[in-house]
Every structure is written in structure tokens, then in C-alpha cells.
Amino acid sequence: MWQMRLFWAVNLPDDLKRKLSGLQSRLRETPANVKWVEQHNLHLTIRFLGDVDAGRVDEITRVAREAVAGLGGFSLQLSGLGFFPGPHKPRVVWVGVQGNLLKFRELYNRMETGMAKLGFSGDGKRFSPHLTLGRVRAPQANAELLSKAGDIAGEFGIIGEVKVAAVDLMESRLTRKGPVYTVLNTLYLSD
Structure with missing residues (x-):
């Protein structure tokens, strides 16, 4: 059986992804060596599963559906860098x-x-809600990146709001051009 790289996520509305991409563009003005998350891939990760046998997708979805049943939707705001x-x-x-x-x-x-x-x-790490914009590849020019981030963060309050009504089981296929994410299943957070 083949393996699939899977994770659970909250996907974002396109308008919020555009705002976040605009933020990345401003940070890109620095010479820092950062691998930025592509606009269409921006999301809130809930649980990374790693490489999983493809035949387990239905079981994973069933157990997750039971786990989130009755939780109900809620709102989050993205703010700060x-x-x-x-x-x-x-x-x-x-x-x-x-x-x-x-x-x-x-x-x-x-x-x-x-x-x-x-x-x-689990990975043993404490849950720390955040949205990854990019991963720093090398330490050069980090001072400029930190300075620019400080300037930008002082300009805004809330970047945008996310109405969390569902979670998605995502497949991540790694390619030469970067990861390609595909929604495999969606679980709605019914009340």
C-alpha cells in the first residue's frame, strides 16, 4: 500500500490568504533567506500525521469525526508577527x-x-496556535527581517477573521516546486 503525507487543518478564505500574502511580500523586501509558504497553501495546522498508509484514510476520518462531534463552530482572529x-x-x-x-x-x-x-x-510540544508564513533557511540578514517585522506589526491590529466551521484532512505531496495540498475529507463542526 502506498503512503500519503497527511495533516488536519483549518483552511482560510481566499481574501485572508491574499492579505497574508501581502504581508509576506513586505517581509520579502529584506534580503533574509526565507522559504515563504505559497498563498494557496496558507492554513492553520491542527494535527500533523506524517506518512500514513493510504488505506487508513477512512479510519482516520471516522475517528476524527467522532472526536469533533458536537464541538460547534467558532471564530479566530489573526494578529501580530x-x-x-x-x-x-x-x-x-x-x-x-x-x-x-x-x-x-x-x-x-x-x-x-x-x-x-x-x-x-504527539510530538510532546505545547499547543501554540499560529499560522506559519515562512521558514528561515539561513541566518544571514535576519536582523533586517526582524526589524521589518517589527515595523509591520506596529501598523495593524487584526489582520483578519477566520470562521472555523470545519476541519480538513489534507494530503501534502512534496514536489520540486514545493508542496501541493489536496483536501481529502472535510468534517463540519456541527453544534
Whole structure:
């Protein structure tokens, strides 16, 4: 059986992806060596599963559906810029997440519990809601990137709002031109 690289995500509306892409364009003005997430691939990751036998997709979807049943939709706002693990050694450029974080954390915890039942162990990291804009490839010109991010972050409050009404099981196919994401299944967060 062939393997599929899978993850659960909240996909974003196109207008919000355009705003985030505009933010990336401004950060690209620096000479920093960053691999930026393509506009069409911007999303909020809930749970990365990794390489999985294709025959398990139905089982994964069924267990996740049971896990999120009755959770109900909620709203999140994207705001602020930051770096993981921190500004002294940036590896990931991110946008922060605000709003109904209790409900978002509940979604994450339910998904973690459901996927653990299927043998997907967690990475041990604390849940830190964020949206990845890019990954820093090399340390040169990071000072300029940090400075530009600070300037931009001071200009805005909320970048946009996400109405979370569903989660998607995504396949990620790695190609020479970057990852190609495909929605395999959508689970609606009915009340």
C-alpha cells in the first residue's frame, strides 16, 4: 500500500490568504533567506500525521469525526508577527492567533485524543496556535527581517477573521516546486 503525507487543518478564505500574502511580500523586501509558504497553501495546522498508509484514510476520518462531534463552530482572529523559537535565532516566521482559543484548544485536544487512539503519538510540544508564513533557511540578514517585522506589526491590529466551521484532512505531496495540498475529507463542526 502506498503512503500519503497527511495533516488536519483549518483552511482560510481566499481574501485572508491574499492579505497574508501581502504581508509576506513586505517581509520579502529584506534580503533574509526565507522559504515563504505559497498563498494557496496558507492554513492553520491542527494535527500533523506524517506518512500514513493510504488505506487508513477512512479510519482516520471516522475517528476524527467522532472526536469533533458536537464541538460547534467558532471564530479566530489573526494578529501580530513572531518567530520560533524566538527573535535571537528565528527559524519560523508566524502570525499569531487570537479569539476563541479555548474552543480552538478543545478542537486540538479532541483531535489529539482521537489520533492517539489510532497510534499517532504527539510530538510532546505545547499547543501554540499560529499560522506559519515562512521558514528561515539561513541566518544571514535576519536582523533586517526582524526589524521589518517589527515595523509591520506596529501598523495593524487584526489582520483578519477566520470562521472555523470545519476541519480538513489534507494530503501534502512534496514536489520540486514545493508542496501541493489536496483536501481529502472535510468534517463540519456541527453544534
